[in-house]
Amino acid sequence: MTEDPTAPSPARRVRKLLARSVDDAQLARPVLALVSLLLLCVMILGGSFIPVPYVIERPGPAIDVLGEYDGEQILVIDGAETHPTDGALMMTTVSVDGGPGYRVTPVEVVAAWFDRSKMVLPKEAVFPEGQTREQTVLNNTAAMSTSQQGAVAVALDELGLEYESVVMIAGVEEGAPADGTLEGGDVIVSVGGETASSLEGYRELIRATPEGRTVPMRVRRAGEELDLEVPSEMADGSPRMGVVLAAGYEFPMDVQIAVGDIGGPSAGMIFSLSVYDELTPGALTGGHQIAGTGTIAVDGAVGPIGGIRQKMVGADESDAEFFLAPSANCDEVVGYEPEGLEVVAVTDFEDALDATETIAETGSAEGLPTCEDVNNE
Incomplete structure (x- = not known):
């Protein structure tokens, strides 16, 4: 039995195998690059929508x-x-973008950095940590x-016109116990039948309300005095109505x-x-x-x-x-x-x-x- 002269030698078969591997690798390179590019684009696009801890101030x-x-x-x-x-x-x-309940994205932050009419600030520099949207609205209203x-x-x-100092309800938090009972602008006349001469005096009267009880208050609203039972909830051992009390005034007009x-x-x-x-x-x-x-x-x-x-x-x-x-x-x-x-x-x-x-x-x-x-x- 003689050797077939057309059959490739072992060395030639190895060279062909190596050449085919190189060709396959060269073909795979652009495919791999394309896949990598697509993955990078997806990562960048996805990252552009991730909220970041900044706020943007604009006119x-x-x-x-x-x-x-x-x-x-x-x-x-x-x-x-x-x-x-x-x-x-x-x-x-x-106008502030990125406050509690809202968000800004990296794309918006980067664009704001190049706009002289805008200012980028860390969120905690503007809003206390953990502050909710409702609390922000309450604080701003008050x-x-x-x-x-x-x-x-x-x-x-x-x-040269005279006026009277009073203690008033400066704001009521949305969804808080007092929401729907007290209103911003109400002037406090008494709490539990007792009057006080200062803001802190009325706070002490409210804190003295027994747990689980409503806060009895008399307020003056639009010139009329109203007796109210204000719902509350206990927070840190004291009744919380969800209002801001502040020093105010009653004017002659x-x-x-x-x-x-x-x-x-x-x-x-x-x-x-x-x-x-x-x-x-x-x-x-x-x-x-x-x-x-x-x-x-x-x-x-x-x-x-x-x-x-x-x-x-x-x-x-x-x-x-x-x-x-x-x-x-x-x-x-x-x-x-x-x-x-x-x-x-x-x-x-x-x-x-x-x-x-x-x-x-x-x-x-x-x-x-x-x-x-x-x-x-």
Whole structure:
């Protein structure tokens, strides 16, 4: 039996096998690369929708307190003589993405980093850890309510008008035991038949309510006194109704400031100027468009706020000519003023009133303190 001369030798068979393996490997490379690319795209796409622990502050609307919001007159004063006015006193706002109950994605955060009108902050720098959406709404509502009360008090002090200090319900948490029984703005007359002279005094009376009992309260609402049995639940050994109690005032006139669901204390200074404007003859602004921000204390001090850069952008986009900024925020203002918006630094209500009257008379902020002046002191 002889060897077939056409049959491949063992060495040749090995070479062919190796060549076929190389060809298969070369064919597999682009397939593997394509699969890897697809997996990477899926990972990136999926990651772009994963919530991240940041919030994004962006410009909100600037709202003329002397005008309307959502078709409703913002400032309404009954029981006192008011006067027609002109121009605008704009409260400025910040919209926050990523608060409790909401989320932002990595894509949104990266885009905000490259937008000078937005600010990216760690979530815990804005909202306490564990705070719920309902608690956030309650805190913002209470802050807005107490801010409005303090603003009216400052304006009446400037006019020499007297008012009475009270303890009030500044806000009621949605879904809390007191929801549907107490209302924001209720003035506390007594708890369990007893009165107190201070905020802490009423808190002590509420804490003394036996476990499992409702809290008997008398409140004054819209001029009428009501006897209520307020449901509560025990939390940390004390009855919890789900309300915020705050120091408030009863004024010789009824002052209502309606701004929808906007919350927080930062419009206090503008509220004070607006109330003062409507209670005095003539247009305080001289017909100019003046925006601003800042908390207001009972002694008239204007306090710092968050998001002032976004508020200046919102004011500029709403055609404001001038902007009143708290002096304590001046380090965040310089270098970020929108072109054409004149920024004036104020430390208290007297400063804000003087600046507004000067603008009305001269049509200019020349000679008024700027944030550059404050930073160079």
